[in-house]
Structure formats: C-alpha cells, structure tokens
Amino acid sequence: MSDHETLTHLQSSWPGTEDYLQRVGQVTNDLMVLRELRERESYEASLTWLDRLGYDLSDVTAVPTGMQVLRFLYGRRIVVKAAMQLPVLQELQQELDAEETDRDVREDQTLELPSAEDAQLWAVPELQRKLIAWALETAQRHGFEKQLTVAQAVMLLNVVSMLEAEPGMSPEWAAESLRSVLSSGLFEKDENPQR
Incomplete structure (x- = not known):
C-alpha cells in the first residue's frame, strides 16, 4: 500500500469535522501513524535474518x-x-x-x-x-x-x-x-x- 493510499484510508476512519483545529489534529495523527508504519517496515527489513531463523x-x-x-x-x-x-x-x-x-x-x-x-x-x-x-x-x-x-x-x-x-x-x-x-x-x- 502506498503512502497516499494509507493516508486516504486513515483519513476515512476519522469522523467528519468542520473544526479547523480538530482537522489539523487528525492530519497530524495520520502523519505520525504513517511515519511509525514506515519506521517499522525499515526495522523489519534490517532484521531479515530473523526470517531465516x-x-x-x-x-x-x-x-x-x-x-x-x-x-x-x-x-x-x-x-x-x-x-x-x-x-x-x-x-x-x-x-x-x-x-x-x-x-x-x-x-x-x-x-x-x-x-x-x-x-x-x-x-x-x-x-x-x-x-x-x-x-x-x-x-x-x-x-x-x-x-x-x-x-x-x-x-x-x-x-x-x-x-x-x-x-x-x-x-x-x-x-x-x-x-x-x-x-x-x-x-x-x-x-x-x-x-
């Protein structure tokens, strides 16, 4: 799943709001989740020897x-x-x-x-x-x-x-x-x- 698809999926999980600060908070949370997902993928890629074991x-x-x-x-x-x-x-x-x-x-x-x-x-x-x-x-x-x-x-x-x-x-x-x-x-x- 691409970053754009992941962000779209995350955004669809939030309730709709017209409040600017809530929307900014939602976007910030989505970006933090995306960053954590990418970090986890890079960790797992660097530990491929685990798969062998x-x-x-x-x-x-x-x-x-x-x-x-x-x-x-x-x-x-x-x-x-x-x-x-x-x-x-x-x-x-x-x-x-x-x-x-x-x-x-x-x-x-x-x-x-x-x-x-x-x-x-x-x-x-x-x-x-x-x-x-x-x-x-x-x-x-x-x-x-x-x-x-x-x-x-x-x-x-x-x-x-x-x-x-x-x-x-x-x-x-x-x-x-x-x-x-x-x-x-x-x-x-x-x-x-x-x-």
Missing part, C-alpha cells in the same frame, strides 16, 4: 522473566549475589539442598517464579546492572560503542538466545546477525528502559 520482531523485543535473565547470566558464569538473597530463591535452593543434589536453583530450566516474586527479582539492581554489563561487552565485541539501556540489553539477550538455539550456527553468521540487530533502527530507537 523463523522468528519475528516480537521475539526480539519480548521481555523475559527475571528467572530467565538470572539463568542466562548464571550460564555465562555471571553471579548475581543479591538475587539469591530473595526469600523465594533461598527456599527453593534449600529444597534442592535437602534432596542432596548438587544442583543450583539458577540451573533449573523449568523453574519460573510467581509474577510477584519474579517482579521482585527483576527489581534487583544488581540483576539489571550485570545484564547491561554483559550486553555492553557483547555489543562492543561487535563494534557498538554506546551505552545501553535495560530494554536494549534484553533485546541482545533474546537474540543471543535465539542464535544459540539454532543447531549448526556458524560463528560468522551469528556475529553478522548480532551486528544486524545492533545497527537496526529498532535497537537505536529503544533508548528507554521498559521494565
């Missing part, structure tokens, strides 16, 4: 649970000590210890916390700091030199998780995919933490 934009921007972030970091030998001070995680670890297993609660791939406890985990400043530090180090290895937000760090976590889940992923193709997301308009635009 069978993912879409919502997979890249999905907010993981705090437990998923904790597991991800722990899998990279990044320990978030403050997280283990949360009563729910202490209790779960005590249960594992009572079973006399050498397992760590942070290794359990099936464990998800109730939403209130997971929100507490996400609110642990050390978790967010260490996620951003990991993401910054990863981004710098691929030529990105700016500071990162939690939302951008989450995007990198999602992309790295997708790439690691792919069997036979070559390091070169994984690096190219990461560079693609780092240079995308979507990554640049996401400057504010969304948690």
